[in-house]
Amino acid sequence: MCVWFPDWPLRRPDAPPDRACLVVDGSATPRVVAFNQYAGEAGVRLGMRRPEAEVLCPGGTTLEQDYATESLVFESVAGAVEELVPRVEVADPGLLFVPIDGAIRYYGGEPALIDNLARAVREAAGAGGRIGVAGGPFAARWAAASAGAEPYIVDDDRQFLASLDIDVLGKEELVATFRWLGIGTLGALASLPRPAVLSRFGQAGLHAHRLASGEDRRPEPRAIPDDPSVTEHFEEPLVLLEQVGFAARALSHRLMEAMGESGIAPHRVEVSARAADGTARTRVWRSADSFTEKALAERVWWQLRAWNESAGIPGGIVQLRLAPADLSGEGRQLTLLEDVAARIEAERAVARVQALLGPDAVLEGRSQGGRDPIEQVRWHRWGDDPPAVERDPRAPWPGSTPGPSPALVPPEPQLLEVEWDGGMPSRVRLRSRWEPVLNWAGPWRKLGRWWRGEPHVDRYQIVTSAGALLCELRHGQTFVIGVYD
Amino acid sequence: MENARNALSLPGHLTLEPGKVVGLVGPPGLGLTRIGLSMLAGPAQVGPVVYLDVRGWVNPLAAWEAGISPEQLVIVRCSDRLLWPKVAAAVLEGIRAVYAEVPTGVRESVLRRLAALARSRRSALLLRPLGGDLPTGVAYVRFQGREVAWEGPDVGHGRLVGRRLVLEASGKGVSGIERVIEVEDDGADVVRMVSRLAAAPAGRAAG
Numbered sequence: 131m132c133v134w135f136p137d138w139p140l141r142r143p144d145a146p147p148d149r150a151c152l153v154v155d156g157s158a159t160p161r162v163v164a165f166n167q168y169a170g171e172a173g174v175r176l177g178m179r180r181p182e183a184e185v186l187c188p189g190g191t192t193l194e195q196d197y198a199t200e201s202l203v204f205e206s207v208a209g210a211v212e213e214l215v216p217r218v219e220v221a222d223p224g225l226l227f228v229p230i231d232g233a234i235r236y237y238g239g240e241p242a243l244i245d246n247l248a249r250a251v252r253e254a255a256g257a258g259g260r261i262g263v264a265g266g267p268f269a270a271r272w273a274a275a276s277a278g279a280e281p282y283i284v285d286d287d288r289q290f291l292a293s294l295d296i297d298v299l300g301k302e303e304l305v306a307t308f309r310w311l312g313i314g315t316l317g318a319l320a321s322l323p324r325p326a327v328l329s330r331f332g333q334a335g336l337h338a339h340r341l342a343s344g345e346d347r348r349p350e351p352r353a354i355p356d357d358p359s360v361t362e363h364f365e366e367p368l369v370l371l372e373q374v375g376f377a378a379r380a381l382s383h384r385l386m387e388a389m390g391e392s393g394i395a396p397h398r399v400e401v402s403a404r405a406a407d408g409t410a411r412t413r414v415w416r417s418a419d420s421f422t423e424k425a426l427a428e429r430v431w432w433q434l435r436a437w438n439e440s441a442g443i444p445g446g447i448v449q450l451r452l453a454p455a456d457l458s459g460e461g462r463q464l465t466l467l468e469d470v471a472a473r474i475e476a477e478r479a480v481a482r483v484q485a486l487l488g489p490d491a492v493l494e495g496r497s498q499g500g501r502d503p504i505e506q507v508r509w510h511r512w513g514d515d516p517p518a519v520e521r522d523p524r525a526p527w528p529g530s531t532p533g534p535s536p537a538l539v540p541p542e543p544q545l546l547e548v549e550w551d552g553g554m555p556s557r558v559r560l561r562s563r564w565e566p567v568l569n570w571a572g573p574w575r576k577l578g579r580w581w582r583g584e585p586h587v588d589r590y591q592i593v594t595s596a597g598a599l600l601c602e603l604r605h606g607q608t609f610v611i612g613v614y615d
Numbered sequence: 616m617e618n619a620r621n622a623l624s625l626p627g628h629l630t631l632e633p634g635k636v637v638g639l640v641g642p643p644g645l646g647l648t649r650i651g652l653s654m655l656a657g658p659a660q661v662g663p664v665v666y667l668d669v670r671g672w673v674n675p676l677a678a679w680e681a682g683i684s685p686e687q688l689v690i691v692r693c694s695d696r697l698l699w700p701k702v703a704a705a706v707l708e709g710i711r712a713v714y715a716e717v718p719t720g721v722r723e724s725v726l727r728r729l730a731a732l733a734r735s736r737r738s739a740l741l742l743r744p745l746g747g748d749l750p751t752g753v754a755y756v757r758f759q760g761r762e763v764a765w766e767g768p769d770v771g772h773g774r775l776v777g778r779r780l781v782l783e784a785s786g787k788g789v790s791g792i793e794r795v796i797e798v799e800d801d802g803a804d805v806v807r808m809v810s811r812l813a814a815a816p817a818g819r820a821a822g
């Protein structure tokens with residue numbers, strides 16, 4: 131189930147009730163994240179750029195989003211839902227998810243449970259909340275967007291999602307490409323063969339296809355340490371907000387560093403605090419993309435502040451614990467030196483390139499055995515799991531040339547004019563000039579697979595004043611198979 | 616962790632700096648590709664690096680020998696001159712170090728925009744024009760290959776074991792004074808600068 135308050139950013143004392151008001155995010159190009167009825171009637175829409183929206187509402191009020199205050203106020207809603215069903219997950223202030231399957235029988239059926247939850251939300255925050263119920267979080271989120279005063283219940287996630295505009299995927303560049311190809315709805319996307327979508331759009335397309343098919347992101351836990359959580363005990367209870375903020379940042383850093391060592395990217399984190407009087411508070415925060423350290427630290431800080439200023443943490447905080455609750459297997463192995471946020475940014479950039487050029491143009495390689503530079507690389511598409519190598523690189527490969535490897539290897543051998551004098555190369559034609567051979571080494575004979583009719587070929591390293599070439603001599607002709615650039 | 620993140624250089628070697636453009640100018644055969652790959656090895660310790668391959672010739676074996684882990688090297692093949700600027704820009708948006716072959720006919724304004732993007736994104740960019748030179752001022756430091764001398768082969772015996780390259784360095788990165796430097800590359804280790812030769816084009820101050 132999803133509970134969403136579209137106007138949550140407006141629920142603040144400085145938002146005027148009697149004229150147009152809009153709230154913008156704090157990004158470099160601010161966009162509208164919420165607007166009131168007056169602004170809506172003037173034509174303001176979510177996602178609109180600030181200048182564009184303000185032109186529509188002369189005399190209106192523009193406020194910058196205040197996440198910390200919004201989280202603080204939203205704590206009452208999360209708490210109210212949690213009284214009825216545990217394991218509430220807050221995605222953003224104003225947006226929460228809660229799995230209800232386990233509580234249905236306890237409440238005597240789904241309608242009764244949903245009624246209870248809807249009443250609890252109204253009592254906590256008044257009218258304006260929208261409730262969506264579906265099989266998965268993505269469908270539940272958009273069911274909430276479709277809901278009015280009554281909850282919107284989805285029986286078949288895929289059927290419900292089919293009619294939604296492709297925009298709901300939220301990936302601007304990918305959505306633009308889909309639209310350009312005539313794919314305007316999630317149903318149109320889901321109807322395409324998945325292998326074809328993967329082939330054309332790579333991992334980003336695969337993920338979008340899964341969402342459109344009602345499958346959501348699959349948590350595939352990787353091998354993880356026994357206890358990935360991090361805990362900090364405070365001999366002196368933390369009572370000042372500055373102390374709490376510092377603790378939030380420090381513990382978030384510890385958790386993300388530990389995650390990095392194991393190559394894990396968390397999508398949910400359970401924040402737990404224990405007060406000096408023994409009271410324990412817990413809240414799960416979730417994110418569609420894996421948490422960065424900065425995003426996690428912010429949420430921990432908002433949560434601690436919300437607890438402190440709502441029910442209070444009697445006597446101050448004596449223990450703080452962060453436990454990653456959903457460890458995605460989609461993240462790559464991270465080295466100790468890598469920054470999680472930078473890795474995510476890098477992968478997004480490469481995924482965009484993949485969308486521009488197609489997955490076959492974005493490649494990685496692995497070493498494998500072989501006698502030619504071409505054979506010694508096993509290519510695979512970026513984002514795919516590396517395939518097993520076909521030939522063991524540690525095995526001896528008679529006929530292979532010794533290192534170093536040429537930096538440039540043409541996909542096809544390039545014919546080269548070489549003059550031979552008594553079995554020795556004397557000069558080569560490079561571009562339009564003859565260059566004397568300064569020195570040479572070889573040959574290294576590669577025996578052909580005679581049963582396939584392959585000839586034996588000889589390899590030479592030929593050095594000129596313009597550089598060194600790896601050449602192959604067969605049937606009296608010389609070919610360049612590598613340039614030592 | 617902060618030091619490692621900012622350290623795109625290995626002490627004593629040719630270096631990359633965040634936000635700076637390095638030009639590698641010269642025909643194939645002089646060793647410029649391997650110099651570029653060696654310069655990528657540092658950034659590859661902290662994140663993925665991209666080689667934008669126009670011809671489809673780059674051999675990842677040479678990159679791995681230069682110290683780049685296979686898991687950190689992404690090769691993007693783009694031979695389309697019209698699409699190349701968009702691809703290069705997309706790569707620079709998120710990758711900390713990029714080696715980009717530049718197809719012939721790419722406009723100067725495109726290269727300047729990419730240089731500006733590299734600066735704003737704090738990405739290091741190596742540009743290797745496949746024909747001709749780079750416009751003045753695009754590269755913070757420009758290395759032009761002058762000559763190369765290989766060691767190892769001996770009239771049918773031996774094998775390539777190492778080379779010395781002479782490069783001419785110019786640009787703001789060398790204080791605007793053209794310098795000639797000699798670089799040693801034994802193929803098994805990263806490229807090392809072995810001497811800064813005093814020789815410089817006539818009429819200019821020596822480095």
